Amino acid sequence: MQTAYPVHDIRRLEEAAIAADPRHDLMQAAAGALAAVVAGELVERRGAVYGARVLLLIGGGNNGGDALFAGALLARRGVAVRALPVLGTPHPAGLAALRRAGGRILEPLAVDEQAETVPQGCDLAVDGVLGIGGRPGLPDRVAAVLDRLNDLRVPIVAVDLPSGVDADTGAVPGAAVTAAVTVSFGAAKPCQLIEPARSRCGRVVDVDLGFGHDDRLTRISALDEDDLARDWPYPGVTSSKYTRGVVGIDAGSDSYPGAGILAAHGAVYAGAGMVRFHGAEESRRVLTGALPNIVYGDGRVQAMLYGSGWGDRPDGADVIAHGLETGLPAVVDADGLQRLPAGGLSPEWLITPHAGELARLLGCDRGEVESDPVGAAHRGADRTHATVLLKGATQVVARPGRRSVLIAVPGPAWTAQAGSGDVLAGICATLLAAGVPAARAGALGASLQAVTAAEFPGPVPPHRLAEHAATVLGRLGQRAAGAADREGSRS
Numbered sequence: 001m002q003t004a005y006p007v008h009d010i011r012r013l014e015e016a017a018i019a020a021d022p023r024h025d026l027m028q029a030a031a032g033a034l035a036a037v038v039a040g041e042l043v044e045r046r047g048a049v050y051g052a053r054v055l056l057l058i059g060g061g062n063n064g065g066d067a068l069f070a071g072a073l074l075a076r077r078g079v080a081v082r083a084l085p086v087l088g089t090p091h092p093a094g095l096a097a098l099r100r101a102g103g104r105i106l107e108p109l110a111v112d113e114q115a116e117t118v119p120q121g122c123d124l125a126v127d128g129v130l131g132i133g134g135r136p137g138l139p140d141r142v143a144a145v146l147d148r149l150n151d152l153r154v155p156i157v158a159v160d161l162p163s164g165v166d167a168d169t170g171a172v173p174g175a176a177v178t179a180a181v182t183v184s185f186g187a188a189k190p191c192q193l194i195e196p197a198r199s200r201c202g203r204v205v206d207v208d209l210g211f212g213h214d215d216r217l218t219r220i221s222a223l224d225e226d227d228l229a230r231d232w233p234y235p236g237v238t239s240s241k242y243t244r245g246v247v248g249i250d251a252g253s254d255s256y257p258g259a260g261i262l263a264a265h266g267a268v269y270a271g272a273g274m275v276r277f278h279g280a281e282e283s284r285r286v287l288t289g290a291l292p293n294i295v296y297g298d299g300r301v302q303a304m305l306y307g308s309g310w311g312d313r314p315d316g317a318d319v320i321a322h323g324l325e326t327g328l329p330a331v332v333d334a335d336g337l338q339r340l341p342a343g344g345l346s347p348e349w350l351i352t353p354h355a356g357e358l359a360r361l362l363g364c365d366r367g368e369v370e371s372d373p374v375g376a377a378h379r380g381a382d383r384t385h386a387t388v389l390l391k392g393a394t395q396v397v398a399r400p401g402r403r404s405v406l407i408a409v410p411g412p413a414w415t416a417q418a419g420s421g422d423v424l425a426g427i428c429a430t431l432l433a434a435g436v437p438a439a440r441a442g443a444l445g446a447s448l449q450a451v452t453a454a455e456f457p458g459p460v461p462p463h464r465l466a467e468h469a470a471t472v473l474g475r476l477g478q479r480a481a482g483a484a485d486r487e488g489s490r491s
């Protein structure tokens with residue numbers, strides 16, 4: 001699990017670290033770590049540090065200061081360091097340090113000539129333009145230099161974060177750096193975890209600056225495959241189909257029978273103890289042949305799924321309202337999301353909107369949701385009183401009244417196809433039926449889908465993906481058992 005903090009919390013951590021040890025010079029520590037990473041890249045890319053040519057892009061804040069001090073360290077190791085101030089007034093002490101070490105400060109050229117300032121034979125550029133003090137986007141003159149570096153295929157090491165991205169939301173609304181490596185100081189920033197900024201970071205090197213922790217901080221916690229393997233509710237030796245969980249599925253319609261079929265595949269292959277299907281007649285007809293283990297008719301369940309493929313089902317709102325009265329947890333997906341009760345749901349319920357569906361719930365544009373998925377997921381949870389799994393390139397889980405969020409393991413964009421959401425809803429309902437709390441169910445379900453999809457080199461239809469999830473779960477279960485054995489033999 002990797003945890004990122006919003007910028008205002010990182011500033012608080014920084015202040016606390018300085019208060020705890022005023023002599024600890026954070027900028028020197030950051031610059032030292034940055035220089036070491038750049039040196040490592042130079043060795044890897046050209047075999048040696050000595051004799052390399054490095055261009056520093058310098059902005060007017062401390063991010064530029066980090067780059068200048070790192071440049072001074074590299075200059076002392078025989079690197080030809082050139083600093084190009086591109087924004088604001090460069091950090092004075094950093095400039096002086098670079099000059100003393102033999103680095104050169106380039107004159108900023110006129111706007112249309114900026115691109116010409118990239119020196120011939122440049123091995124690597126350091127992006128010290130903007131850090132956590134930056135607003136998203138970059139002026140044209142900086143974008144021109146980035147285009148030139150890109151044309152020359154000069155790799156960029158970003159200082160703290162790639163300049164131009166929105167550190168808190170992960171949005172990339174204008175020109176921004178695409179880094180080969182990002183050297184992140186003190187604590188991870190949300191842009192390292194949220195697309196599209198995440199893909200701009202390249203390889204991320206986290207540098208420990210001795211920051212402490214604080215329970216009041218907002219945590220954006222990203223699951224990894226180890227978390228998925230460890231937290232999945234595998235059956236134990238004494239499990240029965242009832243203790244594993246019976247999932248009730250009320251999904252599909254005569255217009256959209258596939259949704260019910262796909263949701264049932266998701267539930268069965270994610271390991272439901274039993275699936276009771278309450279959905280459309282047309283879905284049942286196909287399911288009887290495809291998955292003969294499914295049962296029909298009333299009976300006890302541990303969790304429900306409503307809404308996938310309902311279309312304009314007239315009694316949908318009543319079905320959901322009745323489900324809420326039972327006190328059982330449930331997933332509400334797709335068309336069910338337009339039929340939520342005015343009084344809201346419950347935090348034990350998981351709603352699974354994509355950006356367009358959440359925008360409709362919030363009465364805003366889809367673009368607003370996509371440009372700040374964490375913020376939008378929060379608003380969705382507060383508005384509906386349910387736990388929200390916002391689907392998309394970055395899958396965010398938010399709970400009502402809670403600021404911290406979970407982010408699922410990222411997966412390939414091939415998953416973005418009709419029917420994937422139905423399978424995912426079935427997987428999540430299985431987790432609820434197994435007793436997993438709604439937020440964890442959303443994060444684990446979305447992660448299983450992503451990890452499964454990543455095992456295919458290209459597109460795969462959702463029902464095949466669902467089937468393969470069973471194989472992935474088998475492998476994850478073995479891995480979890482191995483890790484538990486190793487842990488046990490150590491203690």
Ligand SMILES: NC(=O)C1=CN([C@@H]2O[C@H](COP(=O)(O)OP(=O)(O)OC[C@H]3O[C@@H](n4cnc5c(N)ncnc54)[C@H](OP(=O)(O)O)[C@@H]3O)[C@@H](O)[C@H]2O)[C@@H](O)CC1
Pocket residue numbers: 010011014026027030059060061062063064066087088129130131132133134135136137138139159160161185186209
């Ligand atoms: N936190 C830590 O523990 C540590 C932090 N450290 C380092 O400090 C960095 C943060 O430094 P920082 O606060 O000086 O902000 P930074 O991003 O360098 O620049 C802000 C300047 O840019 C300007 N500006 C902003 N957006 C703009 C835009 N779109 N286009 C044009 N201009 C724009 C803005 O000017 P404004 O227009 O707001 O007056 C302001 O002058 C951090 O990322 C890390 O590298 C490490 O040294 C040690 C540990």
Ligand SMILES: Nc1ncnc2c1ncn2[C@@H]1O[C@H](COP(=O)(O)OP(=O)(O)O)[C@@H](O)[C@H]1O
Pocket residue numbers: 334353354390391392393394395411412413414415416417418419420421422423424449
């Ligand atoms: N760019 C992307 N990268 C990875 N996964 C994605 C991306 N876009 C969407 N997904 C995933 O694909 C699935 C699509 O779900 P959805 O749009 O609800 O499909 P449907 O409702 O038609 O079944 C979701 O699990 C979503 O998170």
Ligand SMILES: [K+]
Pocket residue numbers: 063127128129130131158159160161162163
């Ligand atoms: K930067």
